[in-house]
Amino acid sequence: MKRVDAMQSVYDELAKDGRVVVTIMGAVAAELQSIGHRPNFFYLQHAMGLASSMGLGIALSRPELDVIVFDGDGSILMNLGGLTTLARYRPRNLTHVVFDNESLLSVGGFPTATATGSDIAGMAKAAGVPRTSTVSSLDDFKRDFTAALVSDELTTIVAKVEAVGPTGYVTDLALLENRYQFARHLRSLSSPTSLSS
Numbered sequence: 001m002k003r004v005d006a007m008q009s010v011y012d013e014l015a016k017d018g019r020v021v022v023t024i025m026g027a028v029a030a031e032l033q034s035i036g037h038r039p040n041f042f043y044l045q046h047a048m049g050l051a052s053s054m055g056l057g058i059a060l061s062r063p064e065l066d067v068i069v070f071d072g073d074g075s076i077l078m079n080l081g082g083l084t085t086l087a088r089y090r091p092r093n094l095t096h097v098v099f100d101n102e103s104l105l106s107v108g109g110f111p112t113a114t115a116t117g118s119d120i121a122g123m124a125k126a127a128g129v130p131r132t133s134t135v136s137s138l139d140d141f142k143r144d145f146t147a148a149l150v151s152d153e154l155t156t157i158v159a160k161v162e163a164v165g166p167t168g169y170v171t172d173l174a175l176l177e178n179r180y181q182f183a184r185h186l187r188s189l190s191s192p193t194s195l196s197s
Helices: 003-009 027-036 051-061 073-078 081-089 120-127 138-151 175-188 192-196
Strands: 019-023 041-043 066-072 094-100 131-135 155-160
Touching: 003 027, 003 138, 019 027, 019 051, 019 175, 027 041, 027 066, 041 175, 051 066, 051 081, 051 094, 066 073, 073 094, 073 120, 081 120, 094 120, 094 138, 120 131, 120 155, 131 138, 138 155
Parallel strands: 019 041, 019 066, 066 094, 094 155, 131 155
Antiparallel strands: none
């Protein structure tokens, strides 16, 4: 399975009202943008390891939104404590997808710990994440992703993907432009608490 095909298979779900998407840097960001940028997409550049942390912050502060994080194996391995923090707070509106290509593809293709047997879904489960799975086919990915969105439980899905990516890892959208566009989009989605105050 290719990462870009996995994201393409669920793109219509990402575009639905009330959903926001945070990606880690590199191939994930470049490939999602190549499918079609939307104002509810934030590409977290120059912060390897922190996509799940940013997603957690949004999920906790905006519980009425569905928050989707597209992460990478190298990224989450840099911030394994993030899994315990996700499990501690257990936001029911967060779906955490880790694309595992067993390499640091965006920075030279060096193997990650998953290439020698480390199990990210197993780590997430041991940390206390209530729903975890590992998938390796497009049909299984789409099934588990769709189920996660309606599960009302924190979910980590590890999607085993090929170690292939785009020719370049820089998005066309300027970092500040993406930041301000995403912030405006979040403000435009009035939260129930802001309406009642």
